[in-house]
Amino acid sequence: MAHKQIFVIGAGAMAEAFIRGVTKAGVARPQDIRVINRSRVERLTKLVQQYGVQAAASWSDATGADLVVLAVKPADVTEALRLAAPHLNRPLLLSFAAGVNQSYIADRCPGVGTVRAMPNLPVSVQCGVTAVAYGPGVSEVDRAYVFELLSALGDVVEIPEHLMDAATAVSGSGPGFLSYFLEGMEAAAIRLGFSPELARKLLVKTMAGTALTLSEWGVSPETLRQRVMSPKGTTEAGVKQLDAGYVRGYVYEAVLAAAARSAEMGKAYQLAPSESNQGD
Numbered sequence: 001m002a003h004k005q006i007f008v009i010g011a012g013a014m015a016e017a018f019i020r021g022v023t024k025a026g027v028a029r030p031q032d033i034r035v036i037n038r039s040r041v042e043r044l045t046k047l048v049q050q051y052g053v054q055a056a057a058s059w060s061d062a063t064g065a066d067l068v069v070l071a072v073k074p075a076d077v078t079e080a081l082r083l084a085a086p087h088l089n090r091p092l093l094l095s096f097a098a099g100v101n102q103s104y105i106a107d108r109c110p111g112v113g114t115v116r117a118m119p120n121l122p123v124s125v126q127c128g129v130t131a132v133a134y135g136p137g138v139s140e141v142d143r144a145y146v147f148e149l150l151s152a153l154g155d156v157v158e159i160p161e162h163l164m165d166a167a168t169a170v171s172g173s174g175p176g177f178l179s180y181f182l183e184g185m186e187a188a189a190i191r192l193g194f195s196p197e198l199a200r201k202l203l204v205k206t207m208a209g210t211a212l213t214l215s216e217w218g219v220s221p222e223t224l225r226q227r228v229m230s231p232k233g234t235t236e237a238g239v240k241q242l243d244a245g246y247v248r249g250y251v252y253e254a255v256l257a258a259a260a261r262s263a264e265m266g267k268a269y270q271l272a273p274s275e276s277n278q279g280d
């Protein structure tokens with residue numbers, strides 16, 4: 001069977017995470033991946049040297065692609081699609097661009113099958129989670145292919161496109177929120193006498209271990225907390241302090257604020273309902 005040809009637009013952090021993940025997992029061969037970048041030659045050179053992918057000679061290299069991966073910032077999507085569209089031979093187009101609706105892409109690249117993905121930062125270490133929404137008309141075979149590729153970056157969950165802002169807030173911004181919490185814990189650990197290195201080591205392992213325990217036991221965060229929190233004990237003393245500061249409520253509001261911001265940022269990349277040719 002012929003190997004599928006992949007054309008990646010952009011040579012930034014997300015493109016690299018994708019290329020590293022799929023080549024490391026062996027779900028795509030480096031020689032089948034072509035990458036185009038706008039201006040930073042050194043980024044493209046790095047990907048070529050480090051992963052063995054090909055630098056695209058021009059946009060016309062996209063013509064033979066089975067899959068086009070859009071890995072540019074949302075503000076650069078319109079221009080990238082304008083440059084790519086004349087060369088696309090009805091491929092599947094996987095977009096990582098936050099906030100950009102599939103209908104916006106389909107409108108600019110008629111005939112492509114669209115897939116929209118929202119990965120999070122841990123995809124860089126193949127331990128992320130990617131929320132994915134398939135456009136109408138994407139076949140089961142193509143869905144399975146994209147699922148296999150994205151699984152090389154971590155877990156994959158399928159969602160309807162209207163939940164993309166929610167996914168952006170929960171799993172996309174999630175690593176930022178958890179790190180914010182850890183910042184406070186790290187400062188306290190140092191105040192209590194640990195070196196920054198030891199404090200970091202204790203906290204990182206605590207976070208990773210907590211995530212693994214939640215996943216393996218299949219229990220809720222509340223259940224896990226109750227397991228740690230004995231009456232009148234140390235955890236309870238700390239949680240009382242958090243409750244006094246309404247921290248849980250603020251965390252809740254923080255996630256809602258992130259989702260609202262995602263929706264606001266995406267407004268520029270939505271078609272008016274009358275223009276739309278794709279639903280969720």
Ligand SMILES: NC(=O)c1ccc[n+]([C@@H]2O[C@H](COP(=O)([O-])OP(=O)(O)OC[C@H]3O[C@@H](n4cnc5c(N)ncnc54)[C@H](OP(=O)(O)O)[C@@H]3O)[C@@H](O)[C@H]2O)c1
Binds near residue numbers: 013039121
């Ligand atoms: N990084 C993440 O963890 C993450 C997570 C979720 C979603 N995303 C999404 O992934 C997308 C890429 O993010 P990123 O972090 O990888 O950004 P990035 O590091 O800034 O990379 C963007 C790349 O796109 C290239 N580019 C821009 N316009 C182009 C054009 N017209 N033709 C070809 N290449 C072009 C840039 O080239 P130059 O450098 O030469 O300008 C740059 O290499 C964004 O839409 C973001 O929302 C990223």
